[in-house]
Amino acid sequence: MQISFRPYQLQLKYPFTISGFTRTATPILLLEIKYENYTGFGEASMVPYMGESVETATTFLSKVNLSAFSYPFKMDEIISYLDNISPGLPAIKAAIDIALHDLSGKISKQPCFQIYGSDTSKMPLTTYTLGIDEPEVMIGKVLDAISFGFKLLKIKLGSANDKLLINTVRSVTNLPLYVDANQGWKTKEEGLEMVNWLKEKGVVLVEQPMKKDDWEGNRYITKHSPLPIIADEAVQRLADVEKIAGVYHGINIKLMKSAGIYEAHLMIQKAREFDLKVLIGCMSETSIATLAAASLAPLCDYADLDGPFLTSNNPYQTPAFRDGKYVLSNEAGLGLNL
Ligand code: MG
Numbered sequence: 001m002q003i004s005f006r007p008y009q010l011q012l013k014y015p016f017t018i019s020g021f022t023r024t025a026t027p028i029l030l031l032e033i034k035y036e037n038y039t040g041f042g043e044a045s046m047v048p049y050m051g052e053s054v055e056t057a058t059t060f061l062s063k064v065n066l067s068a069f070s071y072p073f074k075m076d077e078i079i080s081y082l083d084n085i086s087p088g089l090p091a092i093k094a095a096i097d098i099a100l101h102d103l104s105g106k107i108s109k110q111p112c113f114q115i116y117g118s119d120t121s122k123m124p125l126t127t128y129t130l131g132i133d134e135p136e137v138m139i140g141k142v143l144d145a146i147s148f149g150f151k152l153l154k155i156k157l158g159s160a161n162d163k164l165l166i167n168t169v170r171s172v173t174n175l176p177l178y179v180d181a182n183q184g185w186k187t188k189e190e191g192l193e194m195v196n197w198l199k200e201k202g203v204v205l206v207e208q209p210m211k212k213d214d215w216e217g218n219r220y221i222t223k224h225s226p227l228p229i230i231a232d233e234a235v236q237r238l239a240d241v242e243k244i245a246g247v248y249h250g251i252n253i254k255l256m257k258s259a260g261i262y263e264a265h266l267m268i269q270k271a272r273e274f275d276l277k278v279l280i281g282c283m284s285e286t287s288i289a290t291l292a293a294a295s296l297a298p299l300c301d302y303a304d305l306d307g308p309f310l311t312s313n314n315p316y317q318t319p320a321f322r323d324g325k326y327v328l329s330n331e332a333g334l335g336l337n338l
Pocket residue numbers: 180182207208232233252
């Protein structure tokens with residue numbers, strides 16, 4: 001198996017601000033794995049706060065030699081092999097995992113969603129995320145989302161203007177809202193009060209209210225919350241899932257945290273054992289990682305897979321999207337249109 005890759009700057013349509021952080025582009029790495037006559041496509045999205053970069057990815061790839069592996073790919077062995085080369089670095093591992101799933105699908109002539117038994121009729125609505133911005137910009141973003149056909153919005157909170165932002169969005173739409181506080185709320189009392197207020201405003205889910213290491217504060221909010229409280233920053237890979245039970249109602253799985261599709265699927269199964277809800281989310285991503293996550297989305301309760309709609313230079317066709325949901329194709333592999 002031959003790996004090739006190139007760095008790419010994925011430009012955001014709007015400067016993206018979440019609690020305490022703004023950026024205008026995301027470094028990604030586009031990767032291809034060739035196996036016999038087949039090519040699998042993968043992608044690593046390396047948002048700066050996760051600690052990966054083109055440099056760490058390139059160094060990691062220089063140590064990877066997949067020639068010992070052949071089809072059918074044993075993903076458990078391959079992920080162990082990658083973890084043994086270096087701990088961490090889930091995004092570049094995800095790029096390899098995604099490309100291998102695309103290859104597996106192409107070789108076995110089945111779409112990736114079939115590999116894990118996803119029923120496409122159970123595809124959840126996906127949200128369109130609004131970063132923190134000035135009111136008039138927020139309104140423009142809501143109108144964008146509606147024009148794309150989104151039926152659900154996700155608002156980033158965790159700044160001093162939380163109520164203003166929600167009221168601004170509510171001045172132009174009654175669509176149901178998810179809220180992501182990105183660890184921005186300072187006390188559990190303030191957090192719970194905000195959750196109660198948000199419920200009155202038509203919010204239906206809240207992500208990561210307080211700092212990921214404030215287990216007590218997040219547990220308190222979950223215990224008293226009228227809305228599902230979902231862990232994001234507090235959970236990365238499979239081993240983290242069981243710590244979440246009793247502290248949050250569910251987890252946000254992202255392929256760039258889980259090291260790809262294989263482990264994300266194990267995380268979904270583990271979450272179900274603990275009666276946890278599952279949201280499948282994304283970073284700033286092209287159609288490659290979006291299609292990979294969408295292939296698991298029917299196994300999840302909620303989806304936040306808006307990458308291709310928030311970026312301006314996605315090198316691939318935007319995946320088919322209708323009435324607020326992705327429509328998966330029956331093409332073999334990810335179904336990526338070049
Ligand atoms: Mg989040």
